[in-house]
Amino acid sequence: MAKRQLVLEDGTVFVGEGFGSERATKGEVVFNTGMTGYQEVISDPSYCGQIVTMTYPLIGNYGVNRDDFETVTPFINGFVVKEVSDAPSNFRNEENLDHYLKAHDIPGIFGIDTRKLTKIIRKHGTMKAIISDLEAPAGELAEQVSKLILPTDQVKRTSTVKPYVVPGRGMRIVMVDFGAKHGILRELTKRNCNITVVPHDYSAESILRLKPDGILLTNGPGDPKDVPEAIAMIQQILGKIPVFGICLGHQLLALACGADTEKMKFGHRGANHPVKDLRKCKTYLTSQNHSYAVREGSLENTGLELTQIALNDNTVEGLQHKSYPAFSVQYHPEASPGPEDTNYLFDDFLNMIKKNQVKQEEEAYA
Template structure:
C-alpha cells in the first residue's frame, strides 16, 4: 500500500507502507546506527518521534525477545530506505512489520533517507506525518502545522508504580523518566538493590527508601517540561550520591542553576565521539537527544564540565564541585552502541562506597 511522509515545510516523500496502516504525527529525527534498530524502536527516549534510519537495509535480522529496551515501543513512526520482510536470524521470533502492527505504529519504506537526512541536518528537525491518505498535499501540510507537539512524553513512558529489582549490594533509587532496560542490567549486574520509582517521585518519598544513591534516567522531550523533577533533585542534592544519564543529565544541570537549549538536529546514533577532559581520552558513545546543556550557563554554578562532544563541542558531562554528583549526556549502558563508557557505573558505585564509609565514620565518632 502507498504511504506518504509529509514534512511541515511541504516536503513529500512517497513510499510503501508497512507496520500499521494509520496516520501519525511526530518530530522527524534521524539515527545513524548501522545496527540496533530494535533497541532504537523500544527506547522510550524516542517517544513522540518519527525515526529515520540512515542505514539503508532495516529488518533483516528480525525482532527477538531479548533486545528490547522497554516493554513496548513508543516511537510514532519508522522511516527506512529498504524494509526487509523476510528476516534471517536464529534469534528472530517475529518481523519488524509484525512488531509495528502489534503496537499500532506506521512505517514507510522506499524513502530517499539520504536526502531526508541532509534536509534535517540543514534545516533542523521538524514535524512530520506518515499517512496513507490521498488528501491534497496542501491540506495535509496545514493539518500538520497546526498540530501541537507533545509535552507529556515523560509521563507517558515512566512507570506508574514503584517496583524493586532485588540485590544484596547498594540500594539505588532509579528515577524513571523513560529508563532503558540497559540501565537496569548494568546496575543488577553489579548486584545493586534497585528501586524504580515514577518520574514525579518527591524527595521525601525517596528518603523513606533509604537509598545509597540516586540514578536519574534517560527519557524523552524537553527537560523544562519536567520541572517537578528539577525541584526534587535540588532537595536530594548533597544528601545522596547522584548519577544522571541523558535527560537525567539535563535535569541535573537545571537543578544546579544551568540552562538547556534545543539542538538543531540533535544527536542520534551509536558512533558519537566524546572527549573526557581530565584524561584527554576519547570514547565512542551512544546518544539520542534533542536538547543539550548550555556551556555559558555553567559560569556561576557549582557544576564543571567533564566531557565534551568532539563533533560540535556541546556539553557531554558534568560534575558537582561540592557534592558527590555527576552526569553524562550519552548512554553508558549502550544498547545499541559501544560499551566504552560502562565504567561510569563503577564510578557511581565507588561514590556510594565513599559516602557510606563517611556516614559510618561519622556515627562512630
C-alpha cells in the same frame, strides 16, 4: 503494500510504500545514524512521540527477537527506512519488522530517499511531519502538520506509575524513572544492586524515606523543563545522597544546579558519537539519543564542572559537581544499541557511593 507519503511541515513530500500499521501518524521527524540496533531504537522510550528515520539503508535484515527490547511497549509514532527486509536471517530472529510494527500499531514507510530526508533535517533542523496514504492532498497535510502542537507529557507517558523493586544484595539504589531503558536496569542488576524504581514525580521526602545508598536519574523523552517537579526533587536531595544522571537525568541535574538547557538543531541520535573526557584526555564512542543539551555558558556559578564534550559539535556531555557526590553524562553508558566503552561509569557511581559512606562514617566519629 499500499503507497504512502511522508509530508514535512515545509511542504516537502516523499512517496514510498507502507508497512506496519495502516493508520496515519504525526510527530517530530528525527534521524538515527546507527548501522544496527533498530529493535532497541524502536523500543527506546526517549523516542516517545517521534517519527524515527534510520539512515542505514537496509533495516530489518536480522529480524526481531525477545532479548533486545528496551521497554515492553514502544512509544515511537512512526518508522522511516530506505529498504525493509521481509525475510530476516539470524539465529535469534522470531518475527520480521513488519509484523512487530503491526502488533504495536506503529506505521512505517519505506522506499524513500532517507539520505535526502536526513540532509533536509540537518540543514533546516528537526521538523514536524505526517505519514499518510496518498488520498489526502500533500498541501493540506503540510498545513495541518505545521499547526501541530508537540506534546509535553512524554515523561509522564513513559514513566512507571507505581514504585517496584528489583531485588539484589548489594547497594540500595533508587532509580527515578523518566522513561528508562531496560539497559540501565541490566547494568545495575549485573552489579547485584537492590533497585527501587520510582515514578518521575516521586517526592524527595519519599525517596529519602527509602534510605538509598545512591540515586540514579534515568534517560527519558522531551524537554527537561517540562518536568519541574523532578528539578525541585533533585535540589532537595543534592548533597544528601550520591546522584548519577543519564541523558535526561543529566539535563535535570544541570537545571537543578542553576544551569540552562536548549533545544538542538537536529539532536544527537546514533551509536557512534565521539566524546572526549577532558580529565583523562581520552575519547570514547558513545550511544546517544537527545534533542536538548546543557548550555556550557550557563555553568558558571552552578557548582558544576565540565568533564566531557562531544567532538562533533563541542556540546556538553559530562558534568561533575564540585562540592557534592554527583555526576552526569549526556550519552547512554548502558548502550543498547551501541558500544559499551563507557559502562564503567556504573562502577564509578558505586565507587562514589562507597567513598561517600566512608566520609560520612569518618565525620560521625570525628
